[in-house]
Amino acid sequence: MSIVLGENRYGKAETRLVRVSRDGDTHSLIDFTVGVALSGDLAATHLTGDNAGVLPTDTMKNTVYAFAKEHGAGEPEEFALLLARHFVTSQPQVRAARVSVESFGWERLGPHSFQRRGDHTRTAVVTVTVEQTEVISGVTGLTLLNSTASEFHGFVRDKYTTLPETTDRILATAVDARWRHLTDDADWAKSFEGALDALIKGFVNTYSHSLQQTLFSMGSHVLRTRDEIAEIRLVLPNKHHYLADLSPFDLTNDNEVFIAGDRPYGLIEGTVTRDDVPEALTAWYQ
Template sequence: MAIALGGNQYGKAEVRLVRVDRDGKRHRVTDLNVSVALSGDLTSTHLTGDNSKVLPTDTQKNTVYAFARDGVGEAEAFGLRLGEHFVRSQKSIHGARIDFEQYSWDRIEDRPHSFSRNGSATRTATVTWFEDGAHVVSGLSGLTVMNTTDSEFWGYIKDGYTTLAETTDRILATDVNARWLHHTHPTDWAESFEQAKHDLLTAFAETHSLSLQQTLYAMGQRVLDKQPGIAEIRLSMPNKHHFLVDLAPFGLDNPNEVFFAADRPYGLIEGTVRRDDLPEQNSAW
């Protein structure tokens, strides 16, 4: 039986980086979690322990910090700089993947150097750089949203195990986890991100939902409609169930006002909305 080494990569995960840009007295904070993964001509280190083609993960960490000295800017642009450096500076490295989680800080009462951590959502980005080109995926995770009406769920399959009652008025709540692949790079990464986030929220709010799947598609479609440079968007959205509490044992009615918020188990709805006229770039994800 023949045995061979398959696909592999290595790198430094979760490099915590905080950059403070000091524009006079008014400061700007960029708070990132950076993970680097490199691939290439690394067979010998797996088979014989020859490390002559290995760029140490500690060096990768140091590179992230050294590059930050010249400024970080937007995560996508920073990732392109890092990816190009790793691939072009090392003959044995043929591919680099840079993953980012970005945490937001809000100014306290518009003070120039005082901030509070914003927990509404985490901005994400993934840059893959290969010798034949680069791909950029932007995104966000943990964006919690809710519609208190304009949501229904009925007409589904019913069998001997079905107990769920149909409804024409329910709470629809979810955590939006979305990632979108850029076909062309925007001139302003931050503006593109804010536009996509706005379109996701607007589509969620404006869609009279007959299913979370329908809402997911409407959200993805709106992002693509508004930004021609985005090739596809992938969404993962748990259904954060809210069940009407039975108050009858207490002699009370419940006109769709008092709910129990269940955290598990939950339905998980996932899907991709993409442009048919562009080739799929699975390696970018």
């Protein structure tokens, strides 16, 4: 039996970056968490401990901060592209760079005052190789709820099934979505806001017979309205709401009082794609 080194990469995780842009008395704020991962001709450090090809992860962290000063942070996709291209072009042993960015929003309260926005987190993942570039944008923690217009019935039943069928239920989820762009050159801010708006409208305007149906409707709405997006991957936890039993108090619960369940929960995952898009550069579905 022979033992060989498989796929590998290394990098700097969760570099926290806050960039203040000062335009007179009016400031703007960028708040990123940046991850860098490099792969390429790096077997020697694993096999023999030879670090001749290893760019220190501390250097990656320093590069994030230096680039924020030299280039500004801008949109998360734009910043990730700058970093990834730098590592591939400046390090001959590096064949691919993957840069991920979590972007935390702040609402302006005044010229230099801000309040952290907590309703969702914007994400971007850029992979640059010597041959190709791939940009994946996304959002996490987008919590949505329909108080009606949702049913669930006609499902498989076996001896362990106790769930009653329903024709009127609360449908709630916390959206984790990632979408792959057809090019590496877009109006990133406009694209993100458009995709986010399409996701929300797809949820709001779908009469749901299953969360799976809602997932496909949301993804389809994004692709119909955003020509620059090739495909979208959605992960939707089913945030269960159970009717509270008010009968001990001689009260009727007419779909008004609910227990918000924590766990366990259903988890629905799927990809909605155009039928003519190029193959993904990375196994980004995972």
